[in-house]
Amino acid sequence: MFVSGFEGTSLNSQTEKLISEQGIGGLILFERNFENPKQLKSLIEDLQSLTAPNSPPLFISVDQEGGRVTxxxxxxxxxxxxxxxxxxxxxxxAYRFGIAMGKEMRAVGINMDYAPVLDVHSNPENPIIGKRAISSDPDVVARLGCKIIQGFQDAGTVPVGKHFPGHGDTSQDS
Known part of the structure; x- marks a missing residue:
């Protein structure tokens, strides 16, 4: 399955071809695709309308962690x-965080989020992960990460835990 990004805040012919002719499985949205919730919901409805009859819906994804990555x-x-x-x-x-974020995304049609961050913040000099990590304790990351995931799932949003093999001990971005 391929997931692609696209330019603009409305459906364009290139994106239309990706969906209807290339059969991609999903799209990732960035700030460049968003003006307000009403516009975003309309855009996602337009995107989903291009899937073939009897096909599963597109994964409409976003990188929405909270904090710096919003x-x-x-x-x-x-x-x-x-x-x-x-x-x-x-x-x-942690559960209520996942369910609240997940419901808000589902309300506009986003059904997948590249979150939660499951890196263990084991390098205090790491300029990339920092506050994005739940904890420097792997047990806390696992326990609370599972609760966030459960919240996303209960809200109808597919969570994609990241980063593998791990960013928590790195000193630069990948």
Whole structure:
């Protein structure tokens, strides 16, 4: 399955061909595709309308972690970075974070999120992960990461945990 990005805030002929002729499995949205929730929902409905009859819907994805990595800004909830969940240490809060973010995305048609960050923040000098990581404790990352994932799933959003093999101990971006 291929996932592709595209330019613009409305359907264009190149994207239309990718879906109807090339049969891609999904699209990733970036800030360049978004003006407001109403426009985004309309765009996603247009994209989904291009799938062949009896075909599964497209995966419409976004990289929406909270904190620094937030693609959906205008009129969307601004969630804190994952480290806040780690500091709180609450399973319930991690679950509610996942379900709230997942429901907000599903409301406009996004059904996949490249989150949560499951890196263990083992290198304090790491300029890439930092606050994006839940914790420097692998047990906390695993426990709270599972709760976030459960929240996403219960909201009807496919979570894609990242980064593998891991960014937590790196000193530069990949």
């Amino acid at each position: 693609r959906l800004k205008n009129n969307f909830t601004q969630f804190p970075p994952m480290c806040c969940l780690g500091k709180a240490g609450s399973d319930d809060l």
